Amino acid sequence: MNANVTFKTGVKSALITLSFSTMALLSACGGGGDSASQNAEVPNTAAPTNTTTTTGGTTATPKTFTKYNLSGAPYVAGGIDTVGCVKDNVTGLTWEVKTDEAANQTPTFRDKDFGYEWRSTSGGVVGTKAVASGAAATNVNGRCQSATGLINCDTQDYINAVNAAGxxxxxxxxxxxxxxxxxxxxxxxxxxxxxxxxxxxxxxDPETQGSSVRGYWASDVNSANAAQHAGVSFSLKTGNRAQWHSASYNYVRLVRSGN
Incomplete structure (x- = not known):
């Protein structure tokens, strides 16, 4: 079923045609998908590029990043330091670096494979939740892992927990x-x-999964449907995959602005 919706990017609004399909989303740790959730694939959108102009033309310049440990001090390789975040030296944005139990790291709620629902209380339209308000964080169906500071398996409580941990x-x-x-x-x-x-x-996820490929949640809200939100998948070079339904379990990678 095709439907025209207005999608807000934070910079400008654009009218795009989305093709919705109902499918089962598996959680990040396996099992417990949401068969009622909807995925949408948006048209190709070129990723922002950092370019260098020379006499031979314009070419893409690889980005560089500065690594910091969990306390925010410069990361020292070869020691006991763990990279907690990296700063994009082009945009100035600082990005969360996920933990990875599969790489023998200590398991935490920030593990790269855990999925969360979309929910926000910071202005705009509040996203709907698929679990009862106030429900304790559990590993039911592998949706997320309980940890100190984590209350519910959704993006808002993930943000709260990361900020509480500093x-x-x-x-x-x-x-x-x-x-x-x-x-x-x-x-x-x-x-x-x-x-x-x-x-x-x-x-x-394998690109062969098509619209079943899951993404990393974004803050963008679909103004035509408060229960739909954007996501970007790094399974695809174009990144043009959106996981819309707030009750889907998708990945989270946080960012911060400023020095």
Whole structure:
């Protein structure tokens, strides 16, 4: 079923045609999908690029990132430090680096494979939740992992928990916009995940899954339907995959602005 909706990017609004399909979304840790959730694939959107102009023309310039440990001090390789975040030296944005239990790291609620519903209380339209308000965080159906500071399995409580922990010494972490997420795509890579390696472990699905590919939640809201929100998948070089329904379980990578 095709439907025209107005999609807000935070910069300007554009009318796009979305093709919705009902399918089962598996949770990040396996099992427990939401068969009523809807996915939508948006038209190709070129990822922002950093370019260098020479006498031979304009070419893409790889981004560079500065790594910081969990307390916000410069990361020292080869020691006991763990990278907690990286700063994009082009945009100035600082990005969360996910934990990865599969790489023998201590399991936390920030693991790259855990999925969360979309919910926000910071202005705009509040996203709907698929679990009862106030329900305790559990590992039911593998949706998320309970941890100190985490109350519910949704993006708002994820943000609250990360800010309470003071990741990299900051307490102003937020969901990124789709444009900010697209800026992390490394088009020079020849295989998924199509994201700069400095961002660390990143979950991705085989591109052959088509609209079943899950994405990383963005803050963008579909003004035509309060229950639909955007996401970007690094399983695809174009990143043009949107997981719309707020009751879907998708990945989270937070960002912060400023020094």
């Amino acid at each position: 990741l990299c010494g900051y307490q102003n972490w937020r969901l990124p916009t789709t444009s900010e997420l697209l800026g992390l795509i490394d088009a020079s890579k020849t295989a998924a995940p199509y994201i700069y390696a400095d961002l660390g472990s990143t979950s991705f």
